[in-house]
Amino acid sequence: MQEFGEALTKAVEASGLSLERIQHHLELRGLQVSLSTLSYWRRGRSRPERPESLQAVAALEEILRVAPGSLTGSLGDKRPRGRWVERAAVLEGVWQAAMIDLGRELARVDRLLPYPGRNVSVRDLVVIGPDRREVEMRSSTVMEAFEDGVDRILVAKTCDETDRSPGEIVAEKSCRVGRVRRDEEHKLLVAEIILDRVLRTGETALLDLRFIADPGADSSYADRSFVRTVRDYVLEVEFHPDAVPARCYGFSRSEPGEPDVETGELWIGTTASTHLVVREALAGHVYGIKWEWE
Template sequence: MAGFADALTRAVEASGLSLERVQHHLEARGVQVSLSTLSYWRRGRSRPERPESLHAVAVLEEVLRLAPGTLTGQLGDKRPRGRWVERVAALEGIWQEAALDLGRAIARVDRLTAAPAKYLAVRDLAIIGPDRREVEMRSSAVIEAFDDGVDRILVSKTADETDRSAGEIVASKSCRIGRVRRDEVNKLIVAEVILDRVLRAGDTALVDLRMIADPGADSSSADRTFVRALREHVLEVEFHPDAVPVRCNSFYRVAPDAPAVDTGELWIGTTASAHIVVHEAMAGHVYGIRWEWE
C-alpha cells in the first residue's frame, strides 16, 4: 500500500493540482470520490479495492497524465479484511498475541471506531509513591484525525507481571471515557475515549488521561509501545522523595518480547525525576525507563 500512496503523492505534486482540483477533474469525467478518500489514499491510510474505486484510479491516471497502470500496478494484493483485523491493529501498546482474544471481543461492539486518528506527540508522566509502587501514569497526547467525523479513539493499558490487574483508565480533561473492555487473564484493558468535539480530516485534538496502576510489588520500570510511528514521545518518571532509586537507565526493545537494550544512565535531578525524549519513535518498539532500588 505504501507504494501506491507514494506514487499517488508524487503524481499529484508533479501535476501541480490541489486535491480539490483533482476531485473536480474526476467529477467532470463522471467519477465521484470524496476529498477525504483522496487524502486517505495519499496518506496510505486506505487504498482502493472495490470495482468502482479501481475504476476511479484508472481515471485518476488520466487526470494526472500518467501511463495506464502507473497507479493501479502499485496496488498489489488485497489486504486482510474484517472489523476484527481493524480493531487489533488499533490497540496501542498491546502485545500482539495477547491482543488476539480482546480484539475479537471488541469486534463485537457495534460502531466502535478502530483507528481513526494517529498520535503526533505524547507526553507520559509515571508517578511512583512512597512505597516504591507506581500510582499512575498521566498521559497527554496530540492526535490528528485521518478522516471527517472522528469523535472517539481507542486507548489500551497492559499490566506488569507483578501487577494485580490492568488498573483503570480515567479521562482527565478534553475527553471522557465511553465503553470499556477487559481481558482479566492477560491483564489488559481497552477504553473508548470520546472527544469533546467531532474532528474533520487533518484536525487535531488533545487527549489527557490517567492510567491508574494496581501494583502487587515494587515498580521497577515504565515504558510505552506504539503501533504506529510517533513524531515525539516524552516519558518522565517522578519518584516520591522517600523512594528515590539508586540508579536509573533508559532502554528500548525492538519488540515487546525482545531483549532490552540499555541506552544510557539517566540523571535523577533534585526534583527526584528522570526523563527521556524519543524523536521519531518507531512502530512496535518499546521505549522506557527502568531503575534499581538497591
Template structure:
C-alpha cells in the same frame, strides 16, 4: 510463584548459602546483583530479563552447582513489553507472541472500527509513591485526524505480572471515558475515549488521561509502545522523595520476545524525577525507563 522462582528457592536452600554469600560469588565473577534483586527473584516479585540479569542466572547455576540451563529454562518466554498501548489502528497482533486474544474483548466494544487518526506528540508522567509502587500514569497527547468525522479513540491497558489488575482509566480534560470492557483472564482493559468535538481531516484534539495503577509489588520500569509513527514522545518518572532509585537508564525493545537495548544512564535530578525524549518514535518499538532500588 513462577517455575523460575520455585526452582531458584529450592536451589538456594539446597546449597546452604545465604543470599549475601551468593551475591558475593556473583560479584567475584564480575556480576553486580543486589540482595533485593535476588530476593525478588526468589519470591517471584520480579524476573531476570535484561542481558546482565540473564548472565547472572547462568552464573547462579554454577554457584548453586546446577546443570547448565537448569534455571534458564524455567524462565519461559519473555513477557511482552509495552504496558500502555494506544489504538489508532487495529490492536489485533500488537503482541504477536503473547497469545492474548484482544479481538474477543474489542468485539465487546460494539463494533468500533480502527480510528483514522494518529498521535503527533505524547507526554507520559509516571508517578511512583513512597512505597516504591506506581501510583498512576498521566498522559497528555495531541491527536490529528486523517479523515472527517473522528470523535473517539480506543485505548488498551494491560496489567504487569505483579499487578492486581489493569486498574482504571480516568479522563482529565478535553475528553471523556465512554464504554469500558475488561478481560479478567488476560488482565486487559479496553476503553473508548470520546473527544470533546468531532474532528475534520487535519484537525487536532488534546487528550489528557490518568491511568490509575493497581500494583502488587515494587515498580521497576515504565514503558510504552505505539502502533503508528510518532513525532515526539516524552516519558517522565516522578519518584517520591522517600523512594529514589540508585540508578535509572533508558531502553528500547523491538521484539516482545527479544532482549532490551540499554540506551544509557538517565540523571535523577533534585526534584527526584528523570525523563526520556524520543524523536520520531517508530511503531512496534518499546521505549522505556528502568530503575534499580538498591
C-alpha cells in the same frame, strides 16, 4: 507481493459475493467473523492475526475460489506488540507475552468508529509511590485526524503479571470515557475515549488521560511502544521522596523478544524525577526507563 487488503478486495470482487454472503459461508464452517471485521480487512484498517482469524482467511480462499495461500501468504509478519498501546478498531495480537484475545473483548464494544489518525506528540508521566510501586501514569497526547468524522478512539490497558488488576482509565479534559469493557482474568481493560468535538481531516485534538495502577511487586521500569511512529515522545518518572532509586537509565528494544539496549544514564534531579526524550519514536519499538533501587 500484494498487501492482504488489496488481495482480499480483488478476490471478493472477482467472486461476485457480497460480504453478507461471505459471512454466511464462514458461519456454515463454524467461523464467526463480523461484517465490520471483513470490511476492515478489505480496507487495510486491520488484519487477521488470531488463530481463529487465520482459520477464517484459509476458509476465505476456498469460499472465494482463489489459489491456496494467495490470501494467507499476503499477511506478512505480525504487527508489533507493546505494554501501552492505542489502536483503531481491532487490537488483536498486540501483546505477545500476555497472549490476550483482544478481539473477543472488542467484539463487545459495538459500532465504534475506527481511528484513522496519528499521535503527533505524547508525554507520559509515571508516578512511583513510597512503597516503590507504580501509582499511575498520566498521558498527554496531541492527535491528528486522517479523515473527516473522527470523534472517538479506543484505548487498551493491560499490566504485568504481578499486578492485581488492570486498574482504571480516567479522562482529565478535552475528552471523556465512554463504554468500558474489562477482562479481570487477563487483566485487560478496553475503553472508548470520546473527543469533545468531531474532527475533520488534518484537525488535532488534545487527550489527557490517567491510567491508575493496581500494582503488585516493586516496580523497576516504565516503557511504552506505539503502533504508528510518533514525532516526539517524552517519558518522565516521578519518584516519591522516600523511594528514590540509586540509578536510572534509558533503554530501547527494536522488536519483541530482542534484548534491551541501554541508551544512557539518566540524572535524577532535586525533584526526585527523571525523563527520557525520543525524537521520532518508531512504530513497534519499545522505549523506556529502568531503575535500580540498590
